[in-house]
Amino acid sequence: MVKMYLSYLNNIMMDHDRLERLASIAQSSLLPLVKGALYNTIPLTIITFFIGLLLAILTALARISGIKLLHGMARVYVSAIRGTPLLVQLFIIFYGLPNLGVTIDPFPAAVIGFSLNVGAYASEIIRAAILSIPKGQWEAAYSIGMSYGQVLRRVIFPQAARVSIPPLSNTFVSLVKDTSLASLILVTEMFRKAQEIASTNYEFLLVYTEAGLIYWVICFGLSIIQDRIERRLNRYIAR
Amino acid sequence: MMISVQGLYKQFGEVEVLKGIDLKIQKGKVVVIIGPSGSGKTTLLRCLNVLEKPDKGKIRIGEKELDFAKSVAKQEIHAFRRLTGMVFQNYQLFPHMTALENVMEGPVTVKKEAKAQARQKAMDLLKKVGLVQQADQYPFQLSGGQQQRVGIARALAMEPEVMLFDEPTSALDPELVGEVLKVMKDLAAEGMTMVVVTHEMRFAKEVADEIIFMDHGRIVEQGKPEQLFINPQHERTKQFLRLIE
Numbered sequence: 001m002v003k004m005y006l007s008y009l010n011n012i013m014m015d016h017d018r019l020e021r022l023a024s025i026a027q028s029s030l031l032p033l034v035k036g037a038l039y040n041t042i043p044l045t046i047i048t049f050f051i052g053l054l055l056a057i058l059t060a061l062a063r064i065s066g067i068k069l070l071h072g073m074a075r076v077y078v079s080a081i082r083g084t085p086l087l088v089q090l091f092i093i094f095y096g097l098p099n100l101g102v103t104i105d106p107f108p109a110a111v112i113g114f115s116l117n118v119g120a121y122a123s124e125i126i127r128a129a130i131l132s133i134p135k136g137q138w139e140a141a142y143s144i145g146m147s148y149g150q151v152l153r154r155v156i157f158p159q160a161a162r163v164s165i166p167p168l169s170n171t172f173v174s175l176v177k178d179t180s181l182a183s184l185i186l187v188t189e190m191f192r193k194a195q196e197i198a199s200t201n202y203e204f205l206l207v208y209t210e211a212g213l214i215y216w217v218i219c220f221g222l223s224i225i226q227d228r229i230e231r232r233l234n235r236y237i238a239r
Numbered sequence: 240m241m242i243s244v245q246g247l248y249k250q251f252g253e254v255e256v257l258k259g260i261d262l263k264i265q266k267g268k269v270v271v272i273i274g275p276s277g278s279g280k281t282t283l284l285r286c287l288n289v290l291e292k293p294d295k296g297k298i299r300i301g302e303k304e305l306d307f308a309k310s311v312a313k314q315e316i317h318a319f320r321r322l323t324g325m326v327f328q329n330y331q332l333f334p335h336m337t338a339l340e341n342v343m344e345g346p347v348t349v350k351k352e353a354k355a356q357a358r359q360k361a362m363d364l365l366k367k368v369g370l371v372q373q374a375d376q377y378p379f380q381l382s383g384g385q386q387q388r389v390g391i392a393r394a395l396a397m398e399p400e401v402m403l404f405d406e407p408t409s410a411l412d413p414e415l416v417g418e419v420l421k422v423m424k425d426l427a428a429e430g431m432t433m434v435v436v437t438h439e440m441r442f443a444k445e446v447a448d449e450i451i452f453m454d455h456g457r458i459v460e461q462g463k464p465e466q467l468f469i470n471p472q473h474e475r476t477k478q479f480l481r482l483i484e
Binding site for chain 2: 146154
């Protein structure tokens with residue numbers, strides 16, 4: 001096996017024309033791939049993350065509210081989303097809903113699907129972060145006359161943010177990569193572009209690897225941003 | 240009368256923590272509540288600003304009265320809390336704000352005061368508790384005694400009618416207790432009405448106008464310090480005082 005593979009590699013290496021062809025394909029596919037990332041992958045990620053985060057905060061608050069109806073709704077939502085594959089959810093929204101007469105374009109359908117997904121997963125992160133803030137902080141804030149909303153906004157969220165940045169960054173990075181699933185509901189994001197390019201020149205290994213590298217670069221950039229935010233939010237913590 | 244409590248009851252699950260508290264405190268007086276742990280003294284204090292909601296009874300502070308036999312609206316509770324300032328055993332400063340920001344927070348967020356004005360007032364209060372130098376430091380950079388003094392300034396910033404202290408020196412290293420007690424003595428001398436739950440008997444003897452001894456959810460005995468400490472009437476009070484001597 002190993003021998004065969006090596007001789008295959010050798011063949012590729014030795015074939016100068018083929019190398020030139022690969023280089024030219026790599027070069028010519030770079031721009032469409034980056035465009036796919038800039039026009040679809042990245043906007044899809046950012047829009048869904050913020051809608052999802054908002055959903056997550058509302059869901060987390062509903063779960064800790066102690067109001068039975070809200071609590072129950074939040075639990076069902078989180079359970080349903082976490083208990084079904086993301087791809088199935090996307091298919092239900094894009095291919096399923098038209099049976100009810102609801103037709104949604106690819107991009108908005110993807111936004112809805114991914115937002116619901118992020119909302120459910122991140123709500124558990126936010127809930128845990130809120131619950132990690134000592135009860136005494138609520139009491140201190142109440143004791144100076146704050147309302148529930150003021151306590152959340154001024155005292156709890158700023159501290160909960162610090163706790164939730166690492167797990168939320170995980171969610172964000174996963175989301176960047178999960179958007180490749182949108183290719184299956186016809187969003188022309190980066191991976192769909194890669195499929196289109198590869199299907200014309202059959203250089204699957206090259207083009208998909210190139211796409212993979214671009215995902216990696218995006219995620220690497222995100223980890224640098226995460227680092228900065230963490231450092232900023234940790235400035236009031238003793239070490 | 241500054242504070243008037245009538246027939247206050249509070250239960251946690253099966254446990255009755257307050258079994259009918261009646262209490263009157265005059266304006267400008269310093270009242271110290273003592274008693275064994277589990278006697279309900281902290282719960283009583285926390286009921287005064289409704290951090291614990293009593294099951295039954297009335298509390299009047301200044302002109303405002305809450306009757307807990309009826310349902311009380313949230314807004315009423317928020318307004319009621321602004322009559323009191325609370326100092327906590329574990330300080331509970333907001334860790335993400337500097338000392339100055341902690342003190343400004345109430346006036347700016349709750350009272351909607353202009354920032355510049357709130358800052359000026361907060362600096363005056365920090366000066367009063369001796370922490371002007373530390374204004375821009377975060378709580379983790381301060382000693383326990385300094386944090387607790389910021390806590391007092393934060394409560395004072397809301398200009399409460401009454402200050403409530405919940406074992407304000409219990410979490411402090413012994414050498415830091417004095418600086419906090421001094422601030423409290425200064426406040427008392429200025430005529431602030433204060434209700435203090437504490438184990439600092441020297442403070443109680445020196446500063447209190449009245450001592451309340453609680454046990455098992457009731458007020459057992461109440462009187463001037465010289466009377467209660469030197470000549471307690473109830474056996475339970477005598478026992479307790481012997482134990483802490």
